[in-house]
Amino acid sequence: MYKVIFMPSLTVENYLKAIYHLLESEPEGVSTNSLAATLKIKPATVTDMIGKLASARFVKYEKYYGATLTDKGKRTALAIIRKHRLWEVFLSEKLKFSWDEVHEIAEQLEHIDSIELTDRLDMFLGYPKTDPHGDPIPDKNGKITVPELIPLSFAKEGAEGMISGVTEHSPAFLQYLEKNNLTLGTEVMLLEYYEYDLSADIRINKKRQVHLSHEVIKHILIKLHDKH
Amino acid sequence: MYKVIFMPSLTVENYLKAIYHLLESEPEGVSTNSLAATLKIKPATVTDMIGKLASARFVKYEKYYGATLTDKGKRTALAIIRKHRLWEVFLSEKLKFSWDEVHEIAEQLEHIDSIELTDRLDMFLGYPKTDPHGDPIPDKNGKITVPELIPLSFAKEGAEGMISGVTEHSPAFLQYLEKNNLTLGTEVMLLEYYEYDLSADIRINKKRQVHLSHEVIKHILIKLHDKH
């Protein structure tokens, strides 16, 4: 049988984090292939590791039907995500890195193992609620409050809101948003959809108007303004 | 032959750092046994790794006669030491960790791979010259200025100076110093040696007098006051 995992290694941590994120789009169970694609390794490798994670009770695994996280697995994943996002805030707020630069470095920092460090960093940063990409930061008990956001591509014509998150974190995409003043906190109004390519005209901060592709608006999350 | 090392792994970084520090007391070449003791691994393992480090030109190695660092090896070691000490300053100054707590966490942070991060951290901290233990911090070019300090146990009776470093970093020792007000910056005067056990009476900040064992005074570094 499989060797029991005591302390999760860097590799195991990355598996659990990837499973956590993939469960968003595959709630019934994360497939071997999507995990392999995310981690840039071969499916055969994933199958083996999932077996180990299952016997260490980090995941529940049904052969051929994917993996889901146990409570233990979820706790572990959220602890890593907490660290990742806190370090992103640190890099952005204190070291003045731009929002397209923080993720790569946080990928390393998230594995630093010290609860005391994490909690003091949290305090030092003033207990931030979200990271530079608008993603919520779990508290020290692993509690995460997911804000109610919708993709800009889901907004009705005439709807207004504030850019509050993104669902794509590549430097290229984030730099594109930056260049077009589509950063967090920006006020947007959806003016008109173009059915043939699902693109749309957007008004920015009640002033400038831009035309954005579906590829872009589907990855921008907004908080809709209450209409009264 | 040995596989060539491209990017130094965490393991390789720890070997190079250990060799750098051990060269202080073994300048002719670091022995297999002292490296094994420092890294808490077996001598046979060290022999094998030293071979790999030598073929990657990190060290010069004479079988049976120990290893010394090449320029490449020294550069790599100093980059890690720079990161280690900058993170210790961060933990101490910004997150308010005590000087006996910072080392362990810095052991992990020193392996984070980003020159940009290191240099921005340096700036954020105001380009500190020394870490919380008084050890000098190499600059971004790897230049390190070693201050002229002597062990308190080398001071003549009547000599005065300021505590400016330590040569032992265990939490137990650092906590002992803290408790006895023997922290960095403390003014000390050597009053009298006791030959039979090499202990000494020390005056602290021109006031309180304490009796310290040889074990303690040999690990305290002082900057002697100029006498005119």
Added chain:
DNA sequence: TATTAAATTTAGATTAGCCTAAAATAAATT
């Protein structure tokens, strides 16, 4: 200088995390 002791190296084995190729299973298509 010969012998013993200590340090070091060599030989062979193990584990985690990866791989490729082949086999098995599930899903999709005719």
Added chain:
DNA sequence: AATTTATTTTAGGCTAATCTAAATTTAATA
């Protein structure tokens, strides 16, 4: 329902970093 395609698993292998046991070399001692 039978066949083809896609996904997943199994089997066997590799590398870095470790280990133990045995052999070799250097250093210390008689």
